[in-house]
Amino acid sequence: MKIVIFGAGALGAYFGARWEEAGHDVVNLVRSGRAEQLREHGLTLHSEMGDYTVNELTIAESPEEIEDPDLVFLAVKGYHLHGTLDWLKQLVQKGTKVYPVLNGVEHISILQKELGEEAVIGGLSYIIATLDEKGHVVHSSPFHDLVFGPLHPSQQQICEEMALACNQANLNGTLSPNILEDIWKKYMFISAFSGITTATNLPIGEVRSFPQTFLVTRRILEEMKELANTHQVQLTNEHVEAAFKQLKGLDNEMTSSMHQDRRKGLPLEVEHLHGGALRLGKEHNLHMPYTETIRAMIKPYEAYQQ
Ligand SMILES: NC(=O)C1=CN([C@@H]2O[C@H](COP(=O)(O)OP(=O)(O)OC[C@H]3O[C@@H](n4cnc5c(N)ncnc54)[C@H](OP(=O)(O)O)[C@@H]3O)[C@@H](O)[C@H]2O)C=CC1
Numbered sequence: 001m002k003i004v005i006f007g008a009g010a011l012g013a014y015f016g017a018r019w020e021e022a023g024h025d026v027v028n029l030v031r032s033g034r035a036e037q038l039r040e041h042g043l044t045l046h047s048e049m050g051d052y053t054v055n056e057l058t059i060a061e062s063p064e065e066i067e068d069p070d071l072v073f074l075a076v077k078g079y080h081l082h083g084t085l086d087w088l089k090q091l092v093q094k095g096t097k098v099y100p101v102l103n104g105v106e107h108i109s110i111l112q113k114e115l116g117e118e119a120v121i122g123g124l125s126y127i128i129a130t131l132d133e134k135g136h137v138v139h140s141s142p143f144h145d146l147v148f149g150p151l152h153p154s155q156q157q158i159c160e161e162m163a164l165a166c167n168q169a170n171l172n173g174t175l176s177p178n179i180l181e182d183i184w185k186k187y188m189f190i191s192a193f194s195g196i197t198t199a200t201n202l203p204i205g206e207v208r209s210f211p212q213t214f215l216v217t218r219r220i221l222e223e224m225k226e227l228a229n230t231h232q233v234q235l236t237n238e239h240v241e242a243a244f245k246q247l248k249g250l251d252n253e254m255t256s257s258m259h260q261d262r263r264k265g266l267p268l269e270v271e272h273l274h275g276g277a278l279r280l281g282k283e284h285n286l287h288m289p290y291t292e293t294i295r296a297m298i299k300p301y302e303a304y305q306q
């Protein structure tokens, strides 16, 4: 498969390298700063699941350089989504589908509106990855999972090809029969997990040691379940219970990628995650006081200016 990694940061570069390792044709579509860094240092994965240095590192700095792409793996932060649309349109005109793995859901309808419903596959990822000073990937979780599935009937075949490409690579890929529900389950979980860890500036173990503080995660899960229901996604109290149990079971030192970004003083995706939930809720007159408060607490650290 010819796979374009659009957003060759921690997550994108990781999975792109795993596909390249398995023999796929991978192109990293990057801006000039990242292109320079990749040319200078190459791309290495420091990973719990096996280190790897990319042999054939292909870099493109515009879509015109890319012929016959099968798939665009979109892994930019939520606040960079609008800046990708022109290049995405050019790639879609070349016949590719787009597989976004951003946390959240607001990007899906934006992409569908801009690129057409047939072009946008449903997806998400579970991994803990970051970049070091050389731009190499540090992968620190025992999981490296991709989940994808059709949001339009015309996407079944490409999803099956993706499942094959994932099976060949050192990663876990799952073709989901209900990708929209999976995306919302992760959105519910991450809103609570990244919200509380980022707002308190504490890993989950320390949050749990203050029961009233930890209880906020349950309230956010409940609000997100209601929000999913207003969008015809049937999350239930059992899903809330399962997500809360998951939060109770995480290792003490575990924290979210948004909290890691706060620690590093990097821009935060709070507007894409919690802001997005509030905008979607407002369309249905849904009151989400816990989500609103968490967004307000994180705002001072957002550090992203349009
Ligand atoms: N990291 C993780 O462990 C996890 C992340 N996620 C989600 O995945 C998404 C990506 O996260 P992550 O990999 O951590 O983010 P990073 O910031 O590490 O990577 C994003 C990359 O996108 C690039 N980019 C942004 N805009 C453009 C553009 N217009 N053209 C080309 N490249 C562009 C940036 O490049 P530049 O250097 O030019 O700015 C950067 O390299 C987020 O939504 C996050 O929530 C989900 C699960 C886990």
Ligand SMILES: CC(C)(CO)C(=O)C(=O)O
Pocket (backbone or CB within 6 Å): 103, 125, 126, 127, 128, 190, 193, 194, 255, 256, 257, 258
């Ligand atoms: C919860 C986790 C680590 C799973 O991938 C994540 O998505 C994030 O922190 O952004």
